Amino acid sequence: MLEVADIFRAQGPVWRRTVSLSLGQLKVMSAIEQCRSAALGGHVLRCSGCAQIEVAYNSCRNRHCPKCQASAARRWLEARQADLLPVGYYHVVFTLPAPIGAIAWYNKAVIYGLLFDIAAETLHTIAADPKHLGANIGATLVLHTWGSALTHHPHVHGIVPGGGLSPDGERWIACRPGFFLPVRVLSRLFRRRFLEALAQAHRCGKLQFFGEYAGLADPAVFDRWLAPLRACEWVVYAKRPFAGPEAVLAYLSRYTHRVAISNQRLVSSDERGVTFRWKDYRAKGRTRYKTMT
Template identity: 70%
Template sequence: MSRPALEVADIFRDHGPAWRKAHAGHVSLHQLKVMSAIERCRTAALGGHVARCEDCAYTTIAYNSCRNRHCPKCQGAAAKEWLADRAAELLPVPYYHVVFTLPAAIADIAYQNKTVLYDLLFKVSAETMLTIAADPKHLGARIGITSVLHTWGSALTHHPHVHMIVPGGGISLDNKRWISCRPGFLLPVRVLSRLFRRVFLEKLVAAHQAGRLSFFGDYAHLAEAQSFAAYLTPLRKAEWVVYAKRPFGGPEAVLAYLSRYTHRVAIANSRLIACDQRGVTFKWKDYRIEGRDRYKQMTLGTFEFIRRFLIHVLPRGFHRIRHYGLFAKGACADNIARARELLAVAKPQDEPTAAAIDPSKPSCPCCGGRMIVIEVFARGATSRYQPTGPQSVIRIDTS
């Protein structure tokens, strides 16, 4: 894949040192490590290997990736491996896309309490779906959920929300039959929204009472119980956004969707347009507008662009993809097998996937011959060989 004209790594390399100096003492060690990883990704700093075509001697140099989950270049390969596992779990039923979004006032608290609030968003949204689906008044079944956390809006603002992929039905509570949802309708959004709001606020108050939340700056006063209760009062009557889209066209469409969402980072290199004296210009989508007019360009000061990118660095060890209900890891295989049995469909035959193809051994771009690794060099070292013509570097970008 050809390299984009501008990458996040270029911005970090050119402006990162000055930004770090200006914000010394106000940047977490984890954020600094993410910056360093992105700057060094696919460069000699991480080492690499030289490959030569055994037929025409065409030579290329490929540098190692940083493998950081926030790097725009490293998520494509990770997504392919993850998707290969998910393909075997797909059921021959419609799949729905459901989105749970935190209100702005809660998102402000989440900004200062990422681990606790993001975890609550995952758990409460899943609990909401499982509870309403199990209610005989709605579906009366156990459903499966794959949830993906996104913390950004298209303009890189802090906008925490969970994307869910949910099969259009589930296994009956007595485990004896598959219950399909009504065509084009999974669960009532208004009911989901009300339960999501109530349970989330209950658990948020409990977290506050347990001393699990921290507040600083303009929100320091929320550490006091009465102030916190007053802050939450308007949210008890406000509408909380839960959005259910139309079902996908089929299993292939589900996988295509997952490939776009599961390993996405705050901004893809393909959205960057320019970095100059005015700042960083990039493409963004205004979801408040319908049609082609929603696609726009935005320019942020370079330091502000870096700040916005880094606010989406997840807490260390935090899982951004989670599975619930039928897809919960412990019993997923058994549940999928039972669902297939109830749906009277056989397990899909194993097929070659992208993950089964070794991306480190591409064919020769010159003659199509087999490329053989002739040298591996360590971090910071340089190769003894020169590439043939323009250097060919493996680049993977998320979109």
């Protein structure tokens, strides 16, 4: 089976001479290239029953390696298992508009931090409102910065139990069957609070701008740039409840330790490029699954 490591080993030396990479990125490529090869050494396993010997090469354990995330995901899930409640769970997604995603390239710590904080604050605020749920809720949030087609697409996945504790902490308040919180209300509050926090970050000099966005360093230009974002709809949605805690664990295992592209999605690699499978969420049925080079 074709692997990312194969592509890195074949094309990496030439590619590294043509682009500028950070030390961290170079280390990732090196780790993936050497993973489970003689370069990292190995260990010998011997069966106590039949005395059969098996030699296995060591893993790189880099969090970006598509071969090293399965065991890390299992360990993470085992540690989270005790946190699950015997209730239905909902899947909530908060997505940043493309213009904000564009400036996030140069302001990852600030904007991704705001994405986490404002998404959590939005969930807590709306859930605590007696008009909606009137409860103190908990949530597990997972950051994703890419889409299936490997485009930059910052969004947060939230796994939320269908209810929470009453304000006095004495009883459980369950949401309505099949309905968690109103998506339109979540979206509006998320948009308002995020733009307020982003504007405050700009006033405090925490944002950097380069290239075509260099002009946004000027407060007046930045304010005009924000204006359309105050009027457009922001994508927030909640999926129907999971079947139970086991389904939550299965879902989390596909999201918490996922790398940008797995070996299973690779189709071919030649002098024309790399072809891989991707899912078009705008399409329906079997036509959703496509290939891209």
